[in-house]
Amino acid sequence: MSDDDRPDDDLAEMLRRLLSGQGGIDPEELQRMSGLNLDPAMMQNVMRHLQQAMSGTDEGIDWSSAKTGALHIANQDGLGITSGARQEFDQAFTLASLWLSEATAIGDLAAPPRAITxxxxxxxxxxxxxxxxEPVASSISDALMGALESQTPDEMRSAIAGAGRIIRNVGGALFANQLGTVIGRLSLEVVSGGDVGIPLMPDGAATILPQNFADFGRDLEIAEDQLALALATRELAHARLFRHARWLRLHVISQVTDFARGVHVDVSALEELAERFDPSSPDELRGLIESGALLPQRSEAQVAALTRLENLLATIEGWVDVVTADALTRLPAADKIAETVRRRRAAGGPGERAMASLVGLELRPRRLREAAAMWRAVTDAVGPAARDALWDYPDLMPGADDIDDPAGLVARLQAHARGETPAPDAFDDALAELLAAEEGRPEEGDEEGPSGPRPV
Structure with a gap:
């Protein structure tokens, strides 16, 4: 056999044709030359996905498979919303809006709330x-490329030259498909737009999912009209807050993406899997992605980012808790429903846990009770108007120290209400010290000697 007829050269030439976009690859020919005993139907499927990856671009991840997969799961039962259910929640939202306006100074929404599928x-x-x-998906795509390069023999490096775009497209498509599955599962669990805790709905819209309402109230032994009114009130409070504090949505999303950008994929886990991976049984790879095993232990920066995010979410949810409770004082089952919501948010559902594994982030306000206690103390001390004014600007919003010790925040607000200058706290002292140091520093261009300005 001449050098031109060697199988390795034939395989390399086939890979070059594939990676250059020429196509024309016969799956049976690829199987013969590679020496792999693969199922022909599976090979056809592999080739189809490779051709789809070839048609991708460098403009980012194609999320179409995520949308397709999520909608497939969301529409499995084929049920819509009955006119009776829409009317029931319309009535609940109407009464909830009236009661909520008595409990908060934050105004109503621009668009009416609605029931959605x-x-x-x-x-x-x-x-x-x-x-x-997106940041996690990009990390996985880059890791796949790194694993490919580390596992490729030197003599085959030229064959995969320029394959980065294709490998990244394949990795992105794999992650997008998994994300679609997780979002589809979440659609079977959430009961409202603000149920997950972050601002998912556009333009501060308030929504309820009647299809999931029955599952939420199962075994609670609470009348459906009371449950619907309580959930509608909570959803309106959440939506009103984000519409009033227009900076808050970006603030939350930025903190989540800051955390996600710090996620790095464990390349060694991919390489270990590659050594024993059976292409005809992809369950192990799917499980590796879904379980979060590709995401290594959090870095110190990520832990700090997560702590900031948890405090922020707790501050938001705590305000919603207090305002909702004040609006529902006339509802007999209000306390029982509120406790159910708190426990549900603390535990999370299967879909939320899957999202945590996929992105490495648990969107749960771990300090919800402490934050709610802070807002209750503020409400009792200065009233709803002064409390809600803390959302007017980002610098006014309570921080982690205020959750730990609400007394200082209450004292400052009470002093402000009396027209007094509140006693300086540790932050004020540090700021004053910094400003004093800046004032004592010479301006740019000034020349000073050991004992003062140098005479001209």
Whole structure:
């Protein structure tokens, strides 16, 4: 056999044709030359995905498979919303709006709240999920490329030259498909637009998912009209807050993406899997991605980012808790429903846990009770108007120290209400010290000697 007839050269030439976009690859020929005992149907499927990856661009991840997969799961039961259910929630929202206006100084929404289907929830929230998942998806794509390069023999390096775009497209498509599955599962669990805790709905819209309402109230032994009114009030409070504090949505999303950008994929886990991977049984790879095993232990920067995010989410949810409770004082089952919501948010559902594994982030306000206690103390001390004014600007919003010790925040607000200058706290002292140091520093261009300005 001449050098030109060697199988390795034939395989390299086939890979060059594939990676250059020429196509014309016969799966049976590829199987023969590679010496792999693969199922022909599986090979056809592999080739189809490779051809789809070839048609991709460098403009980012193609999220179409995420949308398709999520909608497929969301529409499995084929049920919509009955006219009776829409009327029931319209009435609940109307009464909730009236009661909520008595409990908060933050005004009503511009658009009326509405009941939506699971598929409508997917369509509305998918852009936010994509934004949150993009950094992790990019990390996985880059890791796949790194694993390919580390596992490729030197004599085959020329054959995979220029394959970076294709490998990244394949990795992105794999992650997008998994993300679609997770979002589809979440669509079966969430009962409202603000249920997950982050601002998923556009323009501060308030929504309820009647298809999931029955599952939420199962075994609670609470009348459906009371449950619907409580959930409608909570959803309106959440939506009103984000519409009033227009900076808050970007603030939350930025903190989530800051965390996600710090995620790095464990390349060694991919390389270890590659050594024993059976292409005819991809369950192990799928499980590796879904379990979060590709995401190594959090760095110190990520832990700090997560702590900031948890405090922010707790501050938001705590305000919603207090305002909702004040609005529902006339509802007999209000306390029981509120406790159910808190426990549900603390535990999370299967879909939320899957999202945590996929992106490495648990969107749960771990300090919810402490934050709610802070808002209750503020409300009792200065009233709803002064409390809600803390959302007017980012610098006014309570921080982690205020959750730890609400007394200092209450004292400052009470002093302000009396027209007094509040006693300086540690932050004020540090700021004053910094400003004093800046004032004592010579301006740019000044020349000073050891004992003062140098005479001209």
């Amino acid at each position: 699971r598929s409508e929830w997917v369509e509305a929230t998918l852009p936010v999920w994509q934004e949150l998942a």
